[in-house]
Every structure is written in structure tokens, then in C-alpha cells.
Amino acid sequence: MKRTVPLMIVMVGGILMMLQYFIPHQISQTVFAYYTDWTPIIVAFALVLGVGSLTRIHSHKIRRKAKNWQYSYAVLIPLFGMPILAHLWPESISGGMDSPSIFHFIFMHIQVPIQATMFSLLAFYIASAAFRAFRAKSALATVLLLAAVVVMLGQVPIGELLGRWLPETGLWILRYPNLAAKRAIMLGVGFGILATSLKIIFGVERNWLGGAGK
């Protein structure tokens, strides 16, 4: 029973959505609208579960004085602190995002720089990964290496100074050979999605409901 009901919901929902695509009638539109109204509600409830999980795990850690338990405070304090701040000084309905609030200050001067820092790490990691990966070990690897160098130079103004052909060749690589390869992978992915969806709708694949098949 515990698994039959969810499987039935998936099957009925999946088939309904498939049929809905082909039926423009008002009834079909109403069903679809009903589904779209439900989604945000479910997401909102799931967020409560998520925050609950995070709070539970970190309060456990603090209580048990587990390894690195101090960091748990760094999670819990902002987790609850930011919403409280947003509502203590709500400059507007948007939850205090406007300039004078403390919330806005923390957002712009702590969260934005921290996140930008995380993303900018990519530049360092790409350099290190490129150094290790681009070796002319074989003919194919050499082609890859040359393509990478041309595209990299073509993307920046200095490539332009080295010669017009560089950015043009770079763009050509992006527009044609790159796209051809991507399309091939995307087609495979498309059919993978189709098959996986069918397996889920018809209950062949049940792992995602918990448990390893059968």
C-alpha cells in the first residue's frame, strides 16, 4: 500500500500530462492549471522539511559536541538570523531588500562577495585542470589541444591582435564541430530521458521511491 499509492499517482499523473500535451480543450487546461497551482504549495512544504533537517543535524552536532561542532553555529545563526533581520527592518514588502536595511547590507556586503569568491575560484581551478589535461598524448588529444588554444585566444581581444583568423576560426569551431558533438550527446540524453520517464511512469523503475528495485 505504501508504495502502490505513490506509484498509482505517478502513473496517472504521468499519463495525464502526456495526454494533456495533445488536448487543447478547456478541461485539459484546467487539469494543467490545477497541477501548476499545486506545485508551489508542495515546494513550500518541502522547504520546511529541508530547513528542519538542517536544524536537526546541526543541533545534534552541537549537543554531541561532534567533530567541528563549532561550525554548526555558523550555519544556524545566519539561517535564522537573516529572515529575522529581514522582518525586523522591513523597508518594503520585498522583505527589506531596499538599501537602508541591515538585511540589504549583509546581503550586498557579505553574501554577494562570498558567492562571487566561490565562483571566481573557477578561474584558478580551470588553469590547474587545463595544465594537467591538455597533453598531446595522441593524435586526437593534439587536435583537442589545438582547438582549445584557438578558441581560448579567439575569445579575448589579444587573439584579435594576433590575427583576424583566430577569433573567426574559434567561432567556427564553436558553431560547427562543437555543435555537432553536442547534438549527438543531446540526442542520446533525450532518449535517455524518454526511456527513464517511461520506466518511472509505468513503474519499471521504482528505486527513486526508496529501495533497490523489485
Place this chain on the structure above:
Amino acid sequence: MRKNWIVVPALMILLLLPALSVAQSVDEILTPAAEVQLEQPDPGLDVPGTITVLDRKNDAGDLLVVSFEQPLYTDGIFAYNVYRRVAGESDAEAWNLVEIIPADEPPEFIDGYDPEYPINSGVLYEYRIASVNIDGEEFFGPVFEAGTVSVGEIYHTGKTRVLIAGGLFIFLIFYYFAKAQRGAKMYLRPIAGIEAIDEAIGRATEMGKPILYVPGLSSIADVATIASLTILGRVAKKIAVYQTPLIVPNRDPIVFTVAEEVVKQAYLEAGRPDAYDPDSVFFLTTSQFAFVAGVNGMMMREKPATNFYLGMFWAESLLLAETGSLSGAIQIAGTDAVTQLPFFITTCDYTLIGEELYAASAYLGQEPKQIGALKGQDACKGIIMGFITVALIFGIIDVVANTHILDWLRDLVTSPIME
């Protein structure tokens, strides 16, 4: 909408035309028609003629196609105001202005898009149209009752090709399902990344270190996430047997709840419900880079022996995988995000490319139906490859013989992008 930008030059031309004709009339003999036009006093603008209303096909019964005859004399007309009300109402207030059509645009529009004045299925409406001059004065034409009501269709005729293609692909997958169930032997190409999973779990067990499993950063609506969760179930079952610690951080709260159930059930099926640690699966944050910071921190502190990154990833892929390689873990990645594949390939020990991620569950489970689905996928790809080959040949023929058979093929098999 781009309604009126062309009106300004058009209006200028319209205003210039009478002046020009007056200037020319000094030398020229007026034609009778022009004479009538000039001699007309100005009682008002000419008004549009018959209004034709048709039901729009393939809709929910909420659209009507309205067209009208333009007046004979369009001089001075700036735009047409189209009014609609339910047929039979006598109240003048019941008229709603549903569309303004600039004089230079075709006298036709689809009614029902305005959210303020929707069209209801099965309701009979009547229309009247006014010619409007530059000062906004309206000169109304007669009222016409719509000859039809809007009806919703049961089937969208424009989607037949999608239905045929979708039906064919679904049939192929089911055909191979059935074939596999009947016991047909099917060959599966070995995939190194999947074969390495057991080895990677074993390594963690030997080292007594945890295994990190990131089920992607997307929502449950992403099929890659579901594929990842099915693999998580199988991996967790093996982990449960060896009693190796497992860490599953989640970015999406719904994925978290599902992942938690999957792992719990896997431990139960492995006969080790006691070994399940409720803190092993947890929600971290919905913020992309905060999630990366959190997971990277775990990698550096807990030093997991094996990292799995399976599912949907974006810019964080390299940040995760490079930190993992720095911490010395064996890494197995799999994603259908084509852009992130190079990053995983350069930094991970094994990478499942695109559809291999979807195939992994079948490989791990070795159930006939799952393998049948894989074969079905291959058959679908065969058809697409056939089409590409034919299109290539047609394309060459087009170039050599200056024909247009590739366009013919394209029209035959593709549907317009818009509904």
C-alpha cells in the same frame, strides 16, 4: 506589442498625400473618383464593413479569429477600435474595447488574449468596429453578431507529427521491454565508470573513510536527478552491506526528502536498518555556491575516500571535482549537462557521459526490463541516425542539382516551433 511604430511615418505620408494631390490638381484633370473624394464634405470617417468571426482551431475554446472589411475611403483613419459584448445585451456599457488595430495593419486579429476580457467557450458574442481619427473621435460601423461560438478541441491537429514520433519511440522501448522479459539475450557495452563503482565502495571500506554522494543540484523535475536517485538506491544498498559511512548533501528540499527515503529503504533491504544514520542524508542550502562551499568544506574535513557526483551540475562541477581530487578521493561523475562534462573528465577518475547516466541503473540492476529499455533507446537512435544520413544525402543533392528536397523532408518531419 510593436503596434504603432510604423504609424508615424504612415500618418505623415497620409497627411502629405492630400496636399500633393491638391498641388497636382492645378495641372491635371481630376478623375471622377478623386473628385468625389475631394468634394466630400467631412461628415466623419468611412466605417468598416462586414465583420467575419471564425472559431480558432486547436485552442481551449477561448479564442476567435476576427476579420473585417476595410472601408472604401481610408483617408483620415488612424486606427480601428474593435468592441465586443455578449450577443443580446442591450446595455451600451457592455461593449468592451478588445483591440486597437492601426490603419496600416491587416484588418484581422485573434480575440481572447486580453486577460481582462476573456472569451468564454460556447458564448455568442457580437462585434462592432469604429474608425478612429487622429483626435481619437470614433465613427461606428454596424453591429455584427458572430456567426460562430468558440469551441475547445479534443485533439491538437498541429501535433500529429509529435504524436507519431513519440508513439513510435514509446512503442520501440516497450517492444524491447517485452523482448527482454521473454528472455532474449542482449549485449551491453561495458562502461568503465559503472564497473568502477564496486571498487570505489570497497576502497572506502578498506580505508574506513566515508563515501560522498552528490545527487546533482537540480530539482526532482529533472530526469537526471531521478536517474541519480535510482543509482543512489543501489549504491546505498552496497554501502549498507559494508557498513561504510555515507554522506548525501542535498540542494533541493524535495530531492532531500526522496534521497532520505531511498537510503533508508536501501539499508532496510540490505538487512541493516540499524546501521542507517539519520544524519547521513541532509539538506544543505538552495544557494548554488553556498552549497559548493559546504560540500568542499566537508571534503577537506572528512576526507571521503570516494566521491560520486551524479545528476545535474552547472558551474560548480569543477569546483567540486577539483577539490575532491585535491583531497585525494576516487571520483566518479556522471551528468547530462554537456558543458560540464569536460570538467568532470579532466578531474574525475571515471565519468558517465550523457545517457550513460540513465543507463547506469540498468547496468547495476541487470533486470531484463531495464536492459530492454536501453535497447529500445538504441533503436530510437538508429532511426534518428537514418534520418540524419538521408538529410545529408538530400543536402548534397540540393547543392549539386539545385533542388529543394531537403526542405521537403524538413517540412515533412518537423513541427513549427510555436503552437
Place this chain on the structure above:
Amino acid sequence: MSAVNIWEKMLNIDRRWIFLGIGVVSIVPFFINFGMPVRTTREVESIYDYVDELGSDNAIFISFDFAPGTSAENMPMAVAVMRHAFYNDIPVFMTANYPLHHGMMLAAMEYVFNPTTEGFYEDVDFEDWKDLREAGVTGKYELIEAWENQGNQLPEGALGWVFEGRDYAALGYAPVFNLVILGMTVSIETQYPVDAHGNSTGEMPMLQEHKSLREVDMALTSSGSGACVWWVTYAREKMGLPIAFGLTAVMATDYFPYLQAGQVIGQMGGLRGAAEYEVLLTENGITPSTDKAFRGMDVQSAAHILIILLIIMGNIAFFAGGFHKKTLLKGGR
């Protein structure tokens, strides 16, 4: 130390040296401005040309679909198109697909309306021109005239007035954004009864003129994630809204198929794409000078050169050390 050892050392160079090198080449160009020329590509020109054709009767969406992490790339794109739209008096709807992205939308407005920004626009709050609105003065040009007749003067250096509700509507974040896009194909107001500042959208002239996405001419999604595809799926495919992509450099290659299939009108890829738009704006006199993205291109040039040098160095060591004869080598761990 044998020669082989030197090559081996070079191959297994501590990655922290590489990090240091990238750090140096990223910082230096900020102090020494090279100002290398940026040539525009057709992918960006097509967006520029499309926006340039529009006017005050049209409207566009700028969707802030990026988090602070990718704002270095995504923000200049959104800002450039916003400034282009303001210059042409095109009303701009601004949305965000995530709470964090909402903050990015506000940051972009703050930048464009800030008097310290070269070529800023003077913002007039929705409440401030309430009397004119209630008097029925809602057309852009008559509004400017009436506003200035009330004794308001355009500050020095400002490129023009922008009236909230007439020239822009900061709609902001709404949950489950893909469904919000879908809903906006029918009505924008039902999805956003109030904007980010609590103003009633129903009272805004631009929403009265453009009630749904059907009455909008373009949507730019400046995106750091796959959310950009939602605009194609729900707005382009459903009702043919022209979509323009602003993507991070990493994502750019992934979305070329949409461009070739004609599902998007153009694409700005990474900092380079944003810099190209800035160059187009400056060349056509829309902004007095290029902005942050153009400056960032020097850094990118230097970083790319360093990476290429590293790759060359790695390959020299690989061959000179004779490692190409061996089957496997794992360096740099």
C-alpha cells in the same frame, strides 16, 4: 638532479604556483589599463539591433536569473540592455527566478540609477508622480514635460528620466518561476499583483499597455543556470516571444543549438558578450563610455595567455622528459 627530474618536477608543479600566477594576472590589468579592442560578433549584434528597433510603444523583459556568484559576467549584460532600453524609452519589466536573484535585480537598478555611475538615469518613484498619473498624464514625453514643469530638473550627467511604472517595473522574485512565466503568457498582473516595492502593478501604465507576455516584444534572460531555457520552453514555444540569452562563458557553448534553431534571437556569452554590447552602446552614442565588462576583458586576455603558456610548458615537459613513451602519468595531485 637529472634532466628527467626537472621535467618531472615541472609536470608535477604544485598547483598553488598556478593559482598564484592566475591571481597576479587577474589583478595587474586593473592597474595597467590596456584597453584592447573588442570586435563585435553577430550573436550580440542581433540582440543590439533588435532592441534598437523598439521604442516607447514596445516593452521588454530583463530576467535576472543569476546569483551573486556569476554576477561579474551576468550583471554587465543586464545593465547594458537596461541602459539601451532606457535610452530608447522602452519600458522594462524586471524579474528574478530566485530570492537571491531578486537582490541582483535591485543591485542593477541601484547601479544604473546611481549618480556616481557615468551616464546614469534619474529614477522617479512610483509614488512621486502619482498626481500626474491620476491626471491621466502617462505618455513618456508628455510625462517628462509635465514633470519638468513641476520644477524638477534633470541632474547634471544624467541621461534621462525614468519613471517607475512607466519606464520600468521591478517585479522581482516569485516562487516556481517556470510556472510564473507560463502564467504571464496570460496575465502579468495575476502573477505579480504588486511589484518588489509594494506598488500595485494594476495601476502602472506600462502594465495596462502590456498585459501579458503576448504584448511584450522581447525577454532577455541574463542567466547563470539552466533557467534560461524556461523562457524558451514557456514563453517562446507557447506564444512566440523573442528571447535573448545572456549566459556565462562556461554555459555559452551549450546553448548554441538554440541560436542555430532560431529559438533565440541572439546570445551574449560571458564577459566577452557583455563587453561587445558595451562597445556597441558606446559606438552608437548610447552610453558615454564602456563599462565593467570591457575593462574585464584585459584580465581575461592575460589569464588566457597564462593558461596557454602553462599548457605549452606542460607539453614541453611531457615530451622532453620522455613521458609520452610511458602509458600513464598522473601529475599535480
